[in-house]
Amino acid sequence: MVEVCIEFNNISKSYKDVLALDDISFSIRKGEIFGYIGPNGAGKTTTIKIIVGLIRDFKGDVFVNRTNINTSRNKLYNIIGYHPQEAGFQEWRTVNQAFKTFGRLSGLKSEHLEVRIHEILELVGLTDARYKKITHLSGGMFQKLRLGQALLHEPEILILDEPLAGLDPSSRFQFKKVIKKLAKRGITILFSSHILSDVEDIANKIGILHRGKIRRVGTPEELQSSFKVGDVIEIIVAKNTPLCEDLGSLSKVEYIENPKANKQLIHLKPNFDIDLTVSQIMNMLIEQKCRIRSFNLVKPSLEDVYLKYVGGETD
Amino acid sequence: MIVLWIGLPFLSFLIQFIDPGELEGMPISFLVSILVSSIGGTLSAIMLSTSIVSEKNRHVYVLFLIRPVKRSSLILAKYLAVYLCLIVAVAISLSIGLIVDGFTSRLSENFLNITFEYLIMGFSSMSITCSIGILFGVVISSVPVAAILSVYLGSQLSSLIILPVFFLEGLDPVILSLALGIPISIIVIGIDISLFNRQQF
Secondary structure, three states: OOOEEEEEEEEEEEEOOOHHHHHHHHEEOOOEEEEEEEOOOOOOOHHHHHHHOOOOOEEEEEEEEEEOOOHHHHHHHOEEEEEEEOOOOOOEHHHHHHHHHHHHOOOOOOHHHHHHHHHHHHHOOOOOOOEEEEEHHHHHHHHHHHHHHHHHHOEEEEEEEEOOOOOHHHHHHHHHHHHHHHHOOOOOOEEOOHHHHHHHHOOOOOEEOOOOEEEEEEEEEHHHHHHHOOOOEEEEEEEOOOOOOOOHOOOOEEEEEEOOOEEEEOOOOOOOOHHHHHHHHHHHHHHHHHHEEEEEEEEOOHHHHHHHHOOOOOO | OOOHHHHHHHHHHHHHHHHHHHOOOOHHHHHHHHHHHHHHHHHHHHHHHHHHHHHHHHOOOOHHHHHOOHHHHHHHHHHHHHHHHHHHHHHHHHHHHHHHHHHOOOOOOHHHHHHHHHHHHHHHHEEEEHHHHHHHHHOOOOOHHHHHHHHHHHHHHHHHHHHHHHOOOOOOOHHHHHHHHHHHHHHHHHHHHHHHOOOOO
16 A cells, blocks of 8 residues: 555644635645645645645644654655745846755755756756846746756655746646656655646646635546536537437436537436447437537546536535 | 945045044044944845845745755854955955055054954944844835834944943943843844744745
């Protein structure tokens, strides 16, 4: 059984009258990529800041590698890399100087530090900007610098707060590639985002946070099945031909939507044999001699699941 | 800091153009040591308070605080960096003052003793001012407010502490300055570190 790497036990945190986190508990196993999602103001950054020790005034216990973070914080900083949502640099420094400073503060020796800086610059794509002043970096390069400083000391655990925010599509693709590469090396990754497509792409476990409460934690498949979100079949017929009838009579069909004149969305009930259902629908379409242009099985997206949880519905 | 290393010595150079009559025979180096430590102290308080506030607001400390270094190290490093640079600036300025005095034959027999006394008083005052500047930086969230408080309060408070030296006869000014300057600086820096440790970023 894979050991637990990060454990949150009954964590509550208030800012004056505002309850930011309300008795949340969850755990992350070693090697997992945990996607932490929720709307703005849900408490994601507060959770992350508690793990990395920037917020110390909270109720409950947080364990990292079975060590309570309140008892040996400095030891844990050697194994945790943190990419903050907001972090400034001393902008008069160059990228190289910034990496040297953070590397030394993380305990890296000079020779190893030089090698490591070179590796990190290549990994995040900042080799050409090594001797550039930080104040001259673009937004995307700034994000890469933040990621680079988090990886400098070869952490076992990576905590990323909105790592893909503000990046152009190709930078986002590169970033996701880097994150997947790091996960393959066995690094445990916790990243927060409100861009669900990014979370869907890389996370193998997801936690949904809303108004300071954990709504659900699980794999994408578990989230989908636990909230009884079924599959959808999209049928597009040729133009100016009628849509297929009587599909609603099938027992596995929950309801049918007709968003366009030549398009049908058949919402299936969850937890049925999808292959059998698809065969039955296809047989009906053939019997009715419908002129089909496109037949597509659409799995509910993380967005569908997320909106159901965050929208206030519970199972 | 480069501005201090150039500006203060330049100021001490300009002092020689004051009407010698107004100085009443006082060597330039005495005036330099008083003025430079006062101005230098105020400037350092402003620098410390505004840089700390600015770095807090730009979340610069986040990337330092997640490393295995003590929070107190950040405060002490800032204090020592500015204080040492100030000492260098005062030393350069004083050297220029002494050179000017040497050329203008204003040096008295015991000028070294008197210069040393004023220097120690100045360093004590600067030490207190730097620690107060850090206090303003840690406690305040606005850069302009930190700057104003440093200008009006920082320097005045440190001067008040050193004032007994001028009014209490029979007291050795060096011993009194050190006796007040060192403990007060330590206490204020202790408060600074304590408050910084409690901050949540």
